[in-house]
Amino acid sequence: MHLRTCRTCNKKRYTVSHIRGINTSKYKMLSASPISTTFARSRRPSSVVSRVIEGTNTSTMQVSRLLAALSCICTAQAFLPRSLSAFPRTRMLSMMSAPPTSYSMADQPARFAKAKAEGNKRMLDTGSFYDPSYVKGKTVVITGGNRGLGLAITNELVKQGAKVIVTSRSPATIPGVERVISGIEVTDNACGTKLADALKGTKVDCLINNAGYFYEPVEKIDSLNFEEQMKMIDICAVGPLRVSAGLVNAGLLAPGARVIMITSQGGSISWRTTQNPTGHDYGHHMSKAAANMMGALLAQELKAKGISVVNLHPGFNKTDMTKKYAHIWEVEGAVDPEIGAQRVIHEIGLADMSRTGTFINCEDGLLIPW
Numbered sequence: 001m002h003l004r005t006c007r008t009c010n011k012k013r014y015t016v017s018h019i020r021g022i023n024t025s026k027y028k029m030l031s032a033s034p035i036s037t038t039f040a041r042s043r044r045p046s047s048v049v050s051r052v053i054e055g056t057n058t059s060t061m062q063v064s065r066l067l068a069a070l071s072c073i074c075t076a077q078a079f080l081p082r083s084l085s086a087f088p089r090t091r092m093l094s095m096m097s098a099p100p101t102s103y104s105m106a107d108q109p110a111r112f113a114k115a116k117a118e119g120n121k122r123m124l125d126t127g128s129f130y131d132p133s134y135v136k137g138k139t140v141v142i143t144g145g146n147r148g149l150g151l152a153i154t155n156e157l158v159k160q161g162a163k164v165i166v167t168s169r170s171p172a173t174i175p176g177v178e179r180v181i182s183g184i185e186v187t188d189n190a191c192g193t194k195l196a197d198a199l200k201g202t203k204v205d206c207l208i209n210n211a212g213y214f215y216e217p218v219e220k221i222d223s224l225n226f227e228e229q230m231k232m233i234d235i236c237a238v239g240p241l242r243v244s245a246g247l248v249n250a251g252l253l254a255p256g257a258r259v260i261m262i263t264s265q266g267g268s269i270s271w272r273t274t275q276n277p278t279g280h281d282y283g284h285h286m287s288k289a290a291a292n293m294m295g296a297l298l299a300q301e302l303k304a305k306g307i308s309v310v311n312l313h314p315g316f317n318k319t320d321m322t323k324k325y326a327h328i329w330e331v332e333g334a335v336d337p338e339i340g341a342q343r344v345i346h347e348i349g350l351a352d353m354s355r356t357g358t359f360i361n362c363e364d365g366l367l368i369p370w
C-alpha cells in the first residue's frame with residue numbers, strides 16, 4: 001500500500017485514522033482487497049467509505065480510488081471556512097458533494113417552461129438553495145471581472161466576504177475588491193506569468209476563468225469570419241490555459257484550490273442537434289467546446305496536486321454578450337447577472353475533487369453531456 005502525504009496538512013502521512021472514527025487496522029485489511037465502485041458515485045460518501053473500510057463490499061475498485069476519496073475529504077475541508085474546519089469529520093463528509101448523476105435538458109425553452117410548470121425552486125429561486133458562506137475570507141482571482149457576469153460575481157463575492165482580485169484589460173475601479181490587476185489580455189502568451197508576478201506570492205483559493213468573447217454576427221457557411229473564429233478560440237479556450245498555467249507554475253494554487261472554467265452549454269457537441277438544428281455559430285461553439293476540453297485535460301493534470309477543475313455553464317444571463325438575444329431572454333429564462341452570479345458561486349462551492357473534470361449547468365446543477 002502506498003500512502004501519500006496529506007494534501008491538507010502537508011506533513012502527516014495519509015492514514016485512515018486521519019478520519020476520526022475509522023479503524024486503521026481494518027483499513028490495513030482492506031489494502032489487500034478490491035474496493036466497491038459504489039462509493040465514488042454515492043450521495044452519502046461517509047456511510048459508503050465506512051462500509052468500504054469494513055470490507056463488506058469487495059467488488060471491483062482499486063485502493064487508489066479510496067485514496068482519491070480521502071483526498072476529496074481533505075481538500076473539501078481545506079476549502080471550508082476556519083469555523084467549519086473544526087466540524088466533526090462525519091459532518092464534514094456529509095457536506096461533501098457527490099457529482100450529479102442526471103443530465104440537464106438540451107432544449108432551453110422547454111427546460112425553462114418545465115421548471116415554471118413544476119415550480120422548480122432550484123431553477124427559479126436562488127434564495128431557496130444558495131449558500132455562499134464558504135467564500136468568506138477566501139482569495140478568489142477572476143478574469144474579466146470588470147463587467148457583465150464577471151462583475152456580478154465579483155460584487156457578490158465581495159458582499160460575502162471573499163478577498164477578490166479582479167483582472168481586466170483596462171484599468172477599472174471596483175469597490176470592495178482587494179485589487180484590480182489591469183493589463184491582463186488573455187490572448188497574450190505572457191499573461192499568466194504577468195498575473196502571477198503581480199500577485200506577488202498571494203496564494204489563491206479559487207481562480208475563475210470568466211473572460212470570454214462572442215462575435216456578434218451569426219456565422220453561417222456563407223458568412224464565416226475566420227479571424228473572429230481564431231479570436232474566440234484564443235480568448236475562450238487558450239486564454240484560460242495561459243492564465244491557469246501562470247498560477248499553477250508559480251505555485252500560487254494551493255492544494256484544495258479550485259479552477260473554474262466559465263464555458264457554455266454552446267460547447268456541448270451532443271446538444272447541437274437540439275440547440276443548433278440548422279448549424280451556425282461556428283466560432284463561438286467551437287471555442288467553448290475547446291474550453292471544455294481544456295478544462296477536462298487540466299482536471300486530469302491537476303488531480304495529483306489536489307486542485308479541482310470544473311467546467312460551468314453559467315446559465316443564460318442578461319449581459320452585453322447576449323443583448324443580441326434579448327428577444328428570447330424571457331422565453332428562455334435569462335436572468336439578471338446578479339442571479340447568475342449566485343448560481344455560479346453556489347456551484348463553485350460544490351466544485352471539490354469529487355466533481356473535478358465535470359461539466360455542469362449552473363441553472364439546475366445537473367450535468368451537461370460533452
Ligand SMILES: NC(=O)c1ccc[n+]([C@@H]2O[C@H](COP(=O)([O-])OP(=O)(O)OC[C@H]3O[C@@H](n4cnc5c(N)ncnc54)[C@H](OP(=O)(O)O)[C@@H]3O)[C@@H](O)[C@H]2O)c1
Nearest residue numbers: 144147148149169185186210211212264316317319320321
Ligand atoms: N451571458 C451569458 O448568458 C453567458 C452564457 C454562457 C456563457 N457565458 C460566458 O460567461 C463569461 C462572461 O460572459 P458575459 O456575458 O459577462 O460577457 P461580457 O459582458 O461580454 O464580458 C466579457 C468579459 O470578458 C473580458 N474579455 C473579453 N476579451 C478579453 C480578452 N481578450 N482578454 C481579457 N479579457 C477579455 C471583457 O473585458 P473588456 O471589458 O476589456 O472587454 C469582459 O470583462 C464568458 O466566458 C461567456 O462566454 C455567458
